[in-house]
Amino acid sequence: MDVNEARVVVTGLGVVAPNGVGVPAFAKALTEQTSGIKQDQELADLQFACQVSGTPPLTEDLIAQYFSPLQLRGLHATGLVYGVIAGKEAFADAGLTPAGPDQPLWEIGIVFGTGQSGGHKFREAIHLIDQGKVRRLGSNSVIQTMTSGISAWLAGELGCGNQITSNSSACCTGTEALLMGYERIKAGRASRMIVGATSDSGPYIWGGFDAMRVLVTRYNYTPSQASRPFSNDAAGFAPGSGAGALVLERLDLALERGAHIYAEVKGGALNSGGQRSNGSMTAPNAQAVRACIELALQNAACSPKNIDVVNGHLTATGKDDAEIAAWCAALGRTGKDFPTINSFKSTIGHCLAAAGSIELVGAVLQIDRQFFYGNTNISHLKPEIADLIHPDCVPMKSHSMEINKLIKASFGFGDVNACVVLEKYLNK
Numbered sequence: 001m002d003v004n005e006a007r008v009v010v011t012g013l014g015v016v017a018p019n020g021v022g023v024p025a026f027a028k029a030l031t032e033q034t035s036g037i038k039q040d041q042e043l044a045d046l047q048f049a050c051q052v053s054g055t056p057p058l059t060e061d062l063i064a065q066y067f068s069p070l071q072l073r074g075l076h077a078t079g080l081v082y083g084v085i086a087g088k089e090a091f092a093d094a095g096l097t098p099a100g101p102d103q104p105l106w107e108i109g110i111v112f113g114t115g116q117s118g119g120h121k122f123r124e125a126i127h128l129i130d131q132g133k134v135r136r137l138g139s140n141s142v143i144q145t146m147t148s149g150i151s152a153w154l155a156g157e158l159g160c161g162n163q164i165t166s167n168s169s170a171c172c173t174g175t176e177a178l179l180m181g182y183e184r185i186k187a188g189r190a191s192r193m194i195v196g197a198t199s200d201s202g203p204y205i206w207g208g209f210d211a212m213r214v215l216v217t218r219y220n221y222t223p224s225q226a227s228r229p230f231s232n233d234a235a236g237f238a239p240g241s242g243a244g245a246l247v248l249e250r251l252d253l254a255l256e257r258g259a260h261i262y263a264e265v266k267g268g269a270l271n272s273g274g275q276r277s278n279g280s281m282t283a284p285n286a287q288a289v290r291a292c293i294e295l296a297l298q299n300a301a302c303s304p305k306n307i308d309v310v311n312g313h314l315t316a317t318g319k320d321d322a323e324i325a326a327w328c329a330a331l332g333r334t335g336k337d338f339p340t341i342n343s344f345k346s347t348i349g350h351c352l353a354a355a356g357s358i359e360l361v362g363a364v365l366q367i368d369r370q371f372f373y374g375n376t377n378i379s380h381l382k383p384e385i386a387d388l389i390h391p392d393c394v395p396m397k398s399h400s401m402e403i404n405k406l407i408k409a410s411f412g413f414g415d416v417n418a419c420v421v422l423e424k425y426l427n428k
Contacts, residue, residue: 099159
């Protein structure tokens, strides 16, 4: 087979989200529009202005299914825990088997990203080192705090022998990881890739955003209403955390073993606005956002007219209307002609480095189940958004829907962008 003709499909999913741990629980929460954003007493005790968060509801029993008592000793990196659970769930969901003791799975690689890892472990390490108690750090302190700890841990658990790496591109990390894995398979350098991203929970991750005053503060006592993408009364993003994972596979191999095919990856694009033309470290260059969407469509050989659903980045900040304007310009569609659009951040918050991967799991589920997950917490469309697209394009209720092509984007700190086009698998 000409590797350039290889088709890449999604055959496994795993997720640890604020509103559901595991794909069935996550899908149920999205269907029922259940929020995972809760009051956070730790943030209140530390006098954060924002006192709500989306923290995955993990239990000790569930964690014990994925980690031995020895592995759990001194394990304080929540992002690593989330990523291992999501990655192993996706691997099992794909019907794959870990390598035996003699040799690794040479054709399976991992790209699993993170923003920063082991905030709580770093805090513990600093205090112990300052007290002259370095030997109390434990043998797993390095893997908890190095960026590639998550991919290395998964590689050891599953025995993957292809490229093993971790990327880090702020809020684009998860979507970028998928495109990196996709491109490796297309290039003929791997047959299967586990891709995803994770993000720690807690004040050491979210403190900087609270200091920047970009977190929501108006809903500390009504947390389920805190995250309000599209809405005229959006007041900042609700911090979230978790992990999402997907198994990408060459189509012929998936068909050969009778794997369930959730969706096909048609293509995508990555770019940067270079922090020019009003772009900055924290604000996107609108020209680059539009260009990334257009490049993704070109790479996927997809007409904008054929897009059924847009799953946006849309964080419930002042940049939501600018994002919608970029979508309208790139797709050449406005008013009632605009595709149906949603943002999962209304129920999971902004999961930072894990945002793209968790949302991609939701996007793929929409295609697989032919079901659109509704938006919540919209009092009225922000006027600047209502001037561009019709309210019917932003449904408030979940419902069955024919979805053949979906486009998903992530835009991140540093003026970086990622966009991917997904399609219902068609045997043609």
